[in-house]
Amino acid sequence: MRVMHGRPAHGVGATVGKRVLGTLGAVALTAGLLSACDGGEEPPADSAATSSPSPEESTPSPEPSADEQEPEASASGPSSEPSGDGTDEGDDSGDGTAEPGEDEGDGASQGEGKPDKDGDKDPKEEEPEEPDYIEYGEVSNRVGKLQQRLKDLGYFMTSVDKAYGGETQQAIFALQKAGGLYRDGVVGDATQNAADDGVVPKAHTSSGKVLEIDVDRQLVLAVEDGKVVKVINASSGNGETYEAKGATYTAYTPRGSFAVFREVNGMHSSTLELGDMWRPKFFTGGIAVHGSASVPAFPASHGCVRVSNSAMDWIWDTWGAPSGTPVVVY
Template structure:
């Protein structure tokens, strides 16, 4: 049971730095105005040297970033690489949508990068280097929820087989039935004890196909799974990810769940 708390929530505000850049070009220098000659008309005249533009270095094009809405062969290659590394993103189709963005979030979390869901230089390097999270369990099937990284992992005999972006307890306070409670996801070792195959209209919101492992705390599908802790205590995954977990019976009853 969660404990009622009375102290205030600390709000952290991040400042945004906006940088600008200056662009310009070099034009051919204007020809000087003609000066009347004082030499005899029969004397040869010397033409002024022509002004040549200074050579400019050609700018190296920046690599194209891949983000939500992108399509094509590069996206298909990205999806296949994510799948190869175990970051669940459905069937590769060459379209950068919500599933792919969730997988990129998970990769960025595992690599300790900024979580913007965009594949830039650093995220591409993490892909190339094959960055994957490590498991703590060593035997059997265990669902591991890493609170620091905000990752949910399926682990088999110590090997991570699938990685999901998750969003757990926000550690903020909320009001319910006249009491004030902390939205936390307690650490510990649990087991999936019950499940609902459909929508659960819970007092604090909608849960899609929840798998409960600690009282009213569950792994469940949600329409919003940001790359940071935002829930009342459950571990959210995307609707499509939860459907895949159910379809393939990846979290049957009595499955061990480690939260740390």
């Protein structure tokens, strides 16, 4: 039996996890064709890039396969099993009279174990049990508590509204990546423990304001003087080949030390006709960090580094990262 790090691999949790993940792959892979890198300075051709290592070679945790993934806003709410076995023993003790020779207090009344005459059940027995995991769609105080914890740790969260939506899922993906856990967005024991223990990735730089991109763990870190101030879920090049304007390329995100050299404050269409990018900040050739409506838990882009649109707005409007900001990719 495989052990799921983010939740138990049995019972309702496993069933829902597989069901939820089933839809994601097709949508996420389709999204890979809709969000793109710019062709102003084209990414390296296939012959030059195929020798580079796949971005996921050294990923510390198993990746869900493409057909197991879930689009960030398509999952249904949590399912739960009703408590008990669906029957109610009741407490009717018959007509209250005892047969001659019987002891009224011996517990042998005729109605024992049967529903009362009205067939009513205890309302408490009808209430479903709260599942032992948290997943997309749940609205509860425990979700609010988790959101606040993630925000306090520096994972990108803009609100604490007690509703597990797309933004919370992005933060959970980032937490699971930082902790080397299975990236399914479901908060089981291992993921909850990671939040409780304060798991946060470490910076690789020690001075200045730097945008760090961890390709292995698919994370973007906003770092100031060696301190991680924000952790953002990301999706980079998936390592596959693709055709664009008659040429073949490899969806590869290069590693190294770069700097923001061009930025577009708005929606930008790829000159390779690969899709649109929200407020991109280019750091090498046609490769940029940019906002996207689809940021799965696995590599899915043509080489650029996707983050959520709201996270990209934060980079632009709150944190800054103007032209010249160092970008370190590892």
